[in-house]
Amino acid sequence: MTARSIRGMAAATLAGTLAITAAACSNPGAGASGPAAKDSAVVGIAYEPETLSPLLGYGKDGNSKIFDGLLAFDRDMKLRPALAVALPTVSADGLTYTYKLRTGVKFSDGTPFTAKDVVFTYRTILDEKTNNASKTELAALKDVRAVGDDTVVFTLDHPYAPFAERTVLGIAPEHVAGKQDVNSGPFTTKPIGTGPYVLADWSKGEKITFKANPAYWGGAPKVKKFTMAIIKDDDVRATRLRSGDLDGAILPPNLAKGFKGDGARKTYEATTYDYRLVTLPTHNEVTGDLAVRRALDVAVDRGAMVDKILEGAGKPAYGPVPTDSEWFTKGTERAHDLAGARKILDDAGWKPGPDGVRVKNGVRATFPLWYLSGDKLRQDHALAYASDAKKAGIEIKTQAGTWEVIEPRMKTDAVLAGGGSPGDPDFDQYLLLKSSLAGDGFNNMGWYDNPVVDKALDAGRTTDDKAARKAAYDTVQRELVKNPGYTFLTHIDHLYVVNDRWDGLSTQVEPHDHGLASGPWWNVEDWTPKDAGK
Amino acid sequence: MARMAGRRALFAVPVLLVVTFGVFAVAAASPFDPVKAYAGTAGLTASQENLDQLRANLGVDRPLVPRWWDWLTSAVTGDLGDSSVMRQPVADVITERIGWSALLAATAFAVAVLLGTALGVLAARRRGGWLDRCVSSAAYTLEAAPAFWLGLLAIWFFALELGVLPAGGLTDTASETVTFGQVASHLVLPALVLGLSQLPWFFLYVRQGVADALDEDPVRGARARGLDERTVLLKHALRSGMLPMLTLIGSRVPELITGALLVESVFSWPGIAAATVQAATSVDFPLLAALTVLATAAVLLGNLLSDLLYGLADPRVGFDG
DSSP states (O other), X not given: OOHHHHHHHHHHHHXXXXXXXXXXXXXXXXXXXXXXXXTEEEEEESOOOSOOOGGGTTTTTSOOSSOOOSEEEOTTSOEEEXXXXXXXXXXXXXXXXXXXXXXXXXXXXXXXXXXXXXHHHHHXXXXXXXXXXXXXXXXTEEEEEEETTTEEEEEESSOOTTHXXXXXXXXXXXXXXXTSOTTTSGGGTSOXXXXXXXXXEEETTTXXXXXXXXXXXXXXXXXXXEEEEEOOOHHHHHHHHHTTSOSEEEEOHHHHGGGTTOTTEEEEEEOBOOEEEEEOOTTSTTTTSHHHHHHHHHHSOHHHIIIIISTTOEEEOSSSSOTTSTTOOXXXXXXXXXXXXXXXXXXXXXXXXXXSOEEETTEESEEEEEEETTOHHHHHHHHHHHHHHHHTTOEEEEEEEOHHHHGGGTTTSXXXXXXXXXXXXXXXXXXXXXXXXXXXXXXXXXXXXXXHHHHHHHHHHHOOOHHHHHHHXXXXXXXXXXXXXXXXXXXEOEEEEEESOEEOOXXXXXXXXXXXXXXXXXXXXXXXXXOSOO | OHHHHHHHHHHHHHHHHHHHHHHHHHHHHSSOOHHHHHHGGGGGTOOHHHHHHHHHHHTTTSOHHHHHHHHHHHHHTTOOOEETTTTEEHHHHHHHHHHHHHHHHHHHHHHHHHHHHHHHXXXXXXXXXXXXXXXXXXXXXXXXXXXXXXXXXHIIIIIIISOOSOXXXXXXXXXXXXXXXXXXXXXXXXXXXXXXXXXXXXXXXXHHHHHHHHHSHHHHHHHHTTOOHHHIIIIIIHHHHTHHHHHHXXXXXXXXXXXXXHHHXXXXXXXXXHHHHHHHHTTOHHHHHHHHHHHHHHHHHHHHHHHHHHHHHOTTSOSOO
16 A cells, blocks of 8 residues: 555545534434333433442432432422421420421332331441441431331430431331441342332443332322433433433533524523632632732632633522522622722732732742643633633632642642532531631631631521521621632533423522432422323 | 463463552552542542541551452452442452453454454455555554544444434333343444454454465465465465464453443443443452453463464464463
8 A cells, every 4th residue: 555545545534524524513413202101211410329328328418219318308409398297396405306207108128117217327327337428417416216116306416407408318228228238238239218219220330220119108200210321421421312312411511502492302400509619728828818819809700701611501609609599698799800809919019020920028929720630611710710810910820630639739729629519508618618627628628717707607507597597607608708718700500401201390409419319300200291292 | 282271371370469469559559549439529528537437447548468468368269359439249240240341342352353354355365456445544544543432433423313223321221121132232333343443453464464375385386276266365375364363362352451441431331341440540459459350361361362273273383382
């Protein structure tokens, strides 16, 4: 073969590829032929759970398909009874929570559910031999005991207002899970619960198949079969949705856009508590300076980030609480104000140096900002933030790394982090801002230390009085304006594209973490197939 | 022949020992933290006390040598330990998955060997002809194309544009039971992609081997004696032209394993490869060690196989290796 013929062939191949690509652009969607049965649904998700055992953390935030908690969240993240007949009665000192249990509920193997199972579940999670990484969430719990078959009493170490929100975690059957190794026994992959669905099959790395539980205490679900296909790659997921293999999927904004105007599918935008922020470590001589922190807080153009990076699917963030939440403190929104930022820095003595970067007492206004490598969204946020800061005279050097690289540097280097959990303002804010948690794992990454905030955080979690709690979290959010420990950038909407074949679809306010339960299928047990005729 | 196999088996024992120790040593030196990997996103809000407890429970704070020794002694008795990342015994992880990987790899291998040989012979027969030029260029292009990219292209073309083949999974996503027909249709694309990614090597070797053989005296002699083209090509040229390819069969095994890694993940194929990646990034010692032993054994067996085949195909080569 001659060099010429190789070149010719390469050119032909390239031309062919281009032609194919061009054809793809002009031919969006090869029809939306959904999978056959009306009473089955197949959705594509990006993350596979490691386990389906609630004892190891599955479904700890509620609406697990296989298990029920004592309580559950409704669409608006309000608590409603599930395995309990009513919300708990709380003692005056806030230390005792009493739950009356629903009677006549059975596990899917036919065994009755009793208070013993509740006690077993909580005690097992708290047991130090149990490898449950979320047990910190139950740190306030001292003891749990059964009173008869239908009453459970929780005793707390200290008053903890959002404790009831923690009791949405699934209840495991003692007669099955209690007889095997809790960390690796068969129950972790072949669970038995009281929930609306039972596990039909879990082909790891491929899919999880659920069958409706005909004896579900809340009524048998209309969607008889529900399958979650695990497809990590965003493009493959979009492709399989388009090919009709999937009925619905979570997609990033740019891919979801391709389904706009598709009559057979609807796009759902779930609002979230999922924020992106920049930590401003107090141990760094630049970010530790109050003037720098305040200047960055107003120099950043959050609106542009929402428009350009999130393609409109999100909101500017001014704190951990999204602006449309009832816990948000009105009036703490900060407008993009570059002149204001410059003035704050001028007044504090940060004078522009010869290269435009400000200097104060020989310290150049420069610091590193780390983001998780491979995370495009975080990279875009980091670059936009650095470019906004530069206009105010602060130089930010963005660097990509894995958590292994980033973690040891968190005390002094800024990090582009994400987080957020709805349910209760305490969940995020305490871990993010409490000074005693500085440097404890990934808690309080910025080593924020503000006595006013500390006091308000304690007040917020120890009282059950809604107005008092609101006042406490108002204090926290106002303090964050005066002394921002983090620059909050955006709250990100999660996008789902789903075939328009059912009624009853909605989305919950979602956490940072996309669990199995997130997405319009949070209540697939309540969906009903749309009428015949199609 | 039996002696060679026996000697190789003996030799495999120290190799496997060294490899498993290497896996433990490399994993212990890696910057990945098994506790963080185990905890996942929950680890981001867990307290240090909780993480320390996990570290002790998982036994990952122990020194390298005793940990390896414990693993080894229980592995010899048949207990492969528990996989922390999969939350189940290692033996279960492997038995659930290895069959599907073996099916995929074997089919792909058959595609690569059979198609590669056939095309190689045809191309060698008329070197410089249109078939030779087309297939050779395609082979060079394929050599450079990552299996991942081929997979996405195949999904786009066959599943999306033509809609004739499923885009992924072991069975239809909505189907609950694993039937032969389902698996067969779902196997086509991944096996074809994996096979095609291996094909160039077989094709190019056979083409070269057969072409060289055609120029050799015995073949020219056979032609001169008036034997028909078919006999010359298949009986004489192919036989000696196949020799280098037999070595290749063994040496392609590692490539096949790494190729399967990417292909399995593109097609959501529930094989062992995805588990390997997870085990490595989560520093899941028991699972990683078991899988490495399997992969090493596959490579050693591949080499043994190619040497045996070589000995059988060419009487001039003995079995003493």
